[in-house]
Amino acid sequence: MENEQSRRVLVVDDEVRALRLVSRVLGGDAIGCRSAASAAEAIGMLAELTEIDVIVSDIHMPVTGGIEFLGEVRRRFADRPWLQLILITGRASVETAVAAMRLEASDYLFKPLEPKALREAVRHGLTRADSIREVRGTRPGSTGAAELQQIADTARQLADDLRRTAEPDSNLRMLGLLQKLQEARDSIFGEAVMPEPAWEMLAELMRARLADTQLSVTSLALSSRSPMTTALRRIEDLIQGGLAERVPDPADRRRTYVELTPEGVARMRTFLDGFARTVFDSK
Amino acid sequence: MNEIRGLLHDVNDELSIAVLELELLLEQGGLDAATSASLASSLDACRRAAASLRQVWAALGPSRELV
Numbered sequence: 531m532e533n534e535q536s537r538r539v540l541v542v543d544d545e546v547r548a549l550r551l552v553s554r555v556l557g558g559d560a561i562g563c564r565s566a567a568s569a570a571e572a573i574g575m576l577a578e579l580t581e582i583d584v585i586v587s588d589i590h591m592p593v594t595g596g597i598e599f600l601g602e603v604r605r606r607f608a609d610r611p612w613l614q615l616i617l618i619t620g621r622a623s624v625e626t627a628v629a630a631m632r633l634e635a636s637d638y639l640f641k642p643l644e645p646k647a648l649r650e651a652v653r654h655g656l657t658r659a660d661s662i663r664e665v666r667g668t669r670p671g672s673t674g675a676a677e678l679q680q681i682a683d684t685a686r687q688l689a690d691d692l693r694r695t696a697e698p699d700s701n702l703r704m705l706g707l708l709q710k711l712q713e714a715r716d717s718i719f720g721e722a723v724m725p726e727p728a729w730e731m732l733a734e735l736m737r738a739r740l741a742d743t744q745l746s747v748t749s750l751a752l753s754s755r756s757p758m759t760t761a762l763r764r765i766e767d768l769i770q771g772g773l774a775e776r777v778p779d780p781a782d783r784r785r786t787y788v789e790l791t792p793e794g795v796a797r798m799r800t801f802l803d804g805f806a807r808t809v810f811d812s813k
Numbered sequence: 814m815n816e817i818r819g820l821l822h823d824v825n826d827e828l829s830i831a832v833l834e835l836e837l838l839l840e841q842g843g844l845d846a847a848t849s850a851s852l853a854s855s856l857d858a859c860r861r862a863a864a865s866l867r868q869v870w871a872a873l874g875p876s877r878e879l880v
Contacts, residue, residue: 545826551833590822620825621870641825642832642863
């Protein structure tokens with residue numbers, strides 16, 4: 531049965547029997563589709579038919595494989611962000627999963643195909659394509675496209691703001707937690723367990739970074755809870771390791787601050803985020 | 814080893830076609846009980862074969878190719 535969705539799904543597979551069966555499976559759910567027996571044929575159809583919203587493609591195909599084909603689709607039809615890609619694969623592999631993520635595939639199905647899973651994936655893809663087309667106002671007769679775009683932009687801005695404010699806060703909380711753990715350790719083991727000056731100073735530099743303040747060499751050395759000569763050596767180690775750098779105070783040439791380098795900040799964030807995941811996942 | 818993986822793909826593709834054919838036949842309905850049970854049994858056999866195939870794949874180890 532033909533309906534308005536009949537021309538919106540493109541199935542690509544070099545195996546003609548599979549094409550016919552997938553068409554029957556989707557037809558049973560009133561979703562008609564077009565089919566192509568090669569990547570080249572599919573590219574040609576996409577160039578002509580702008581109404582296609584969902585592409586279902588086998589990965590294991592001769593000449594041009596499914597991943598290569600879908601990468602080409604993303605490049606050639608970058609002006610159609612509503613295109614939903616559904617990959618069909620014989621077996622799970624990390625490489626294929628990563629490739630699917632890079633292609634922003636909407637679904638990933640395994641053979642032997644189950645009709646129910648295929649129909650659900652296609653229906654989901656059609657709904658997503660509809661939403662994107664509606665927001666972009668690319669569907670003739672779409673209403674409220676401008677308002678939807680405005681809502682989407684506001685939501686994106688809000689998410690960005692949250693990300694900016696949440697990350698430092700989370701990092702700061704993890705630094706506080708680490709400090710409490712250390713205090714607990716000190717109270718139990720006392721001086722029998724030596725402090726780790728390089729780590730102490732890295733944590734102090736990260737706190738300063740998150741609080742948007744600067745630390746002089748002296749202040750930083752004191753935070754290490756170790757003799758000054760040891761602290762200065764460790765600061766040098768951090769600088770040599772590319773984690774910290776000296777920054778002259780423009781108002782006072784005699785004073786030098788120490789700050790984390792971008793690499794140091796990135797590594798601290800990686801560590802603290804990983805620590806946060808460990809703490810929260812273990813709840 | 815890649816040749817073996819290729820053959821396994823072919824087997825899996827054939828199984829996939831058999832599963833779809835059987836699923837569609839069962840969906841259509843209108844079958845007598847014995848035929849329906851026979852198709853369901855065949856479908857089950859295909860799924861078991863596919864599960865065994867996955868074990869063979871796992872035994873062969875990871876492949877760098879995109880499959």
